[in-house]
Amino acid sequence: MAEKLVVIGVTKDKGRGVFAKKAIKADTVIETAPVIVMSNEDRLLLDKTLLHDYIFEWQPGGELMCCMALGWIPIYNHSYRSNCEYFMNYDDDTMYVQAVRDIKAGEELTINYNGEWNEKKKVWFDVK
Secondary structure: OOHHHHHEEOOOOOOOOEEEEEEEOOEOOOOOOEEEEEEEEHHHHHHOHHHHEEEEEEEEEHHOOOEEOOOOHOOOOOOOOOEEEEEOOOOOOOOEEEOOEEEEEOOOEEEOOOOOOOOOOOOOOOOO
């Protein structure tokens, strides 16, 4: 599904990113991807590698774990006023990305790494 709506390109200052191939309406599900779920102990190891920047917290039933989303989800860049939001489906071990507003063709698609599309809490790379 994702390849019909988006393409991976290069940004000026963030490396690779995900861009709209064509206009995308608000509430459109852009991508659904399976995840690989790992324990909190695995996360401690992953935090020492480059993969730290690509994993998500995963908390089914309140248990702290992490996951690696497959597909293009790890390539979406962060924005505190993102145009997309990601959701986790703990029942079938998937994540999906959905547009929170209309997106223009050529516009970069972003998610807020805090989970809520408009959350202002500083993420790890902005904390000094």
